[in-house]
Amino acid sequence: MTLQTKIDGEAARAIGPLPEGHPRVAAKKVGVLLANLGTPDGTDYSSMRRYLKEFLSDPRVIELNKAIWYPILYGAVLTTRPSKSGANYRKIWNTERDESPLRTITRAQAEKLAAALSVDDRIVVDWGMRYGQPSIASAVDNLMKAGCDRIVMFPLYPQFSATTTATANDQLYRALMKIRHMPTVRSVPPYHDEPVYIEALARSLEKHLAALDFEPEIVLASYHGIPKAYFERGDPYHCHCQKTTRLLRERLGWEKDRLMTTFQSRFGAQEWLQPYTDKTVEKLAKDGVKRIAIVNPGFSADCIETLEEIDGEVREIFEHAGGEKFAHIPCLNDSEEGMAVIETIVRREMQGWV
Numbered sequence: 057m058t059l060q061t062k063i064d065g066e067a068a069r070a071i072g073p074l075p076e077g078h079p080r081v082a083a084k085k086v087g088v089l090l091a092n093l094g095t096p097d098g099t100d101y102s103s104m105r106r107y108l109k110e111f112l113s114d115p116r117v118i119e120l121n122k123a124i125w126y127p128i129l130y131g132a133v134l135t136t137r138p139s140k141s142g143a144n145y146r147k148i149w150n151t152e153r154d155e156s157p158l159r160t161i162t163r164a165q166a167e168k169l170a171a172a173l174s175v176d177d178r179i180v181v182d183w184g185m186r187y188g189q190p191s192i193a194s195a196v197d198n199l200m201k202a203g204c205d206r207i208v209m210f211p212l213y214p215q216f217s218a219t220t221t222a223t224a225n226d227q228l229y230r231a232l233m234k235i236r237h238m239p240t241v242r243s244v245p246p247y248h249d250e251p252v253y254i255e256a257l258a259r260s261l262e263k264h265l266a267a268l269d270f271e272p273e274i275v276l277a278s279y280h281g282i283p284k285a286y287f288e289r290g291d292p293y294h295c296h297c298q299k300t301t302r303l304l305r306e307r308l309g310w311e312k313d314r315l316m317t318t319f320q321s322r323f324g325a326q327e328w329l330q331p332y333t334d335k336t337v338e339k340l341a342k343d344g345v346k347r348i349a350i351v352n353p354g355f356s357a358d359c360i361e362t363l364e365e366i367d368g369e370v371r372e373i374f375e376h377a378g379g380e381k382f383a384h385i386p387c388l389n390d391s392e393e394g395m396a397v398i399e400t401i402v403r404r405e406m407q408g409w410v
Contacts, residue, residue, distance in 0.1 A: 086409050087180045087199030087207040087239070088173070088402055090166050091224045092357060094187030095156040099145045104138035111187045116223035119286065141360075148363040159185075161357040162212070164390040165398060172399050178410055180204055186224045193231035200239060208405050209243045210398070212356040214253060215296035216246035219282055244405050248296040249303055252400045256393035257300075257353055258307045261385055265349065270381045272349040274314060274340060277301045278370075279354035280361060281319035281328040294329055300353050320370070321361050333366070334373050341377035348374065351385040356394070358387045 096107035112118055112133065118125055150160050162183050170181035180202045184195035199207055211224040225243050232238045247253050265272070279297045287294045301317040308315070320333040333350070340348060350370065352362045367384035374382050388394030 084205050085178050085180050085203040086406060087182065087196075087202070087204030088169065088406075089192070089195050089199065089207055089209050089228075090162060090169065090181070090183040090212060090398070091192055091195075091209060091228075092158060092162045092183075092185055092212045093220065093359070094185035095159045095359075096142075096145065096188060098154075099142040099149055101138045101142060104142040104145070105134055107188050108137055108141065109134060114187075114223055116226065117219050119283075144364045144368075145360060147368065148360060156359070157363060158357055158359040161389050165212075165357070165395070168390055168395050169398055169402065172395070173402070176410055179406070186227055192224070192227045193234075196228065196231045196235075196239075200235070204239060206240045206409050207242070208402060208409075209241055210402060210405075211244065212398075213354070214246060214250075214356065215248040215279070215293050215300060215354055217282055217293035218286065218291050219293075221246065242405055244401055246292075246296060247397070247401055248300045250397070250401065253397050254300070254303045254307055256388055256397045257304050257351070260388055260391065260393045261304075261308070261351055264383070264385045268349070268383055270347050270383075272347045272381070272383065273345050274316060274348050275385075276316050276318050276333060276336065276348065276350045277304065277353050278318045278320050278333045278350050278366060279352070280321045281332070283324075284327045284329055287329060297354060304353065320365060334370055337370055337374040337379070338377045341374050341379035344378075346379055347381040348379065349383040349385055352387055355387045357389050362387060 094107065094111065097103045109129075112129055115122075118129075145156065148157055149155075150157055153160055162185070166181050166183035170179075173179045173181065180199055182195040182198050184190050184192040186192065196207065209225065209228050211221045213220040213224075216222075228241065228243070232241065261275070265275075277297075277300070282291060282293055297319075298317055301315060305312065305315045316331075316336070318331050318333040318336045319329040322328040322332065337348065337350075350366050352358075352366065355362055362384065371382045371384070388397060
């Protein structure tokens with residue numbers, strides 16, 4: 057029996073025979089849509105330019121007036137940056153699947169969540185990206201074709217920012233605007249202080265630190281930065297990051313100076329949230345700190361910013377400045393700890409629907 061045949065049968069039992077020519081009525085199911093930032097389709101110039109164009113054209117990401125920003129974007133940025141970004145992606149590319157690690161991990165998260173929820177055949181899980189493929193719109197289409205009239209949207213960003221969670225939701229609503237019989241949707245709130253998330257971070261950190269052949273003097277919790285101006289306009293991201301670090305530190309029982317908050321991945325000339333991760337590790341090394349580790353609590357999956365920037369560029373900065381031992385702690389990804397976070401929150405957000 058095909059999925060559509062099963063759906064048609066369930067619909068018929070629910071509402072009775074349909075008049076001739078009436079559109080098929082899908083059975084009522086609940087969709088879960090995991091959404092992450094996005095990924096280029098390849099590391100070549102054209103793929104990178106296409107991805108960067110979509111990403112950097114988003115007014116949630118770059119809040120400059122288009123009259124000012126677009127000449128810069130379509131001039132120097134999209135001329136030179138695709139080659140540089142492509143070279144960085146090639147360093148961490150999943151050559152076996154010919155895709156970025158973010159796509160590999162997000163797919164694995166969706167597959168494991170689907171398996172965990174498979175005892176209830178009313179639940180359908182899919183995944184999509186804010187930028188690139190598979191798109192959020194395509195995931196919505198898949199869920200509706202599977203009979204979902206309700207969707208739980210899960211932007212996989214623990215800390216809320218307009219540049220991440222909000223723009224992912226924007227994209228969901230854009231897709232819904234094109235649908236006549238649109239599904240009812242819920243969006244998962246930020247989970248920066250959820251006990252299951254803090255516990256998962258702590259267990260993952262403890263496990264990976266125990267496996268090292270050295271003990272870090274300092275651990276940095278490095279989050280993706282945002283321009284300081286966005287924070288001053290009311291973006292809660294900085295506060296969410298600080299709270300995550302504080303709760304993690306309390307759970308670990310560490311002193312304040314053992315776990316520090318820093319911010320990475322700044323872009324452009326304007327001031328971003330500080331302290332900067334790269335500047336911090338350089339100063340620590342010059343001040344005599346020889347052993348550090350970095351964890352990325354703001355990323356639900358390892359990606360270019362963690363694998364290439366932190367475990368590559370930042371490691372080199374630390375070692376060049378005199379540091380000796382450096383460890384990058386993997387993100388939660390599709391680990392047991394990471395999946396516990398996703399499943400716990402999804403089950404809570406589906407209450408009343410299943």
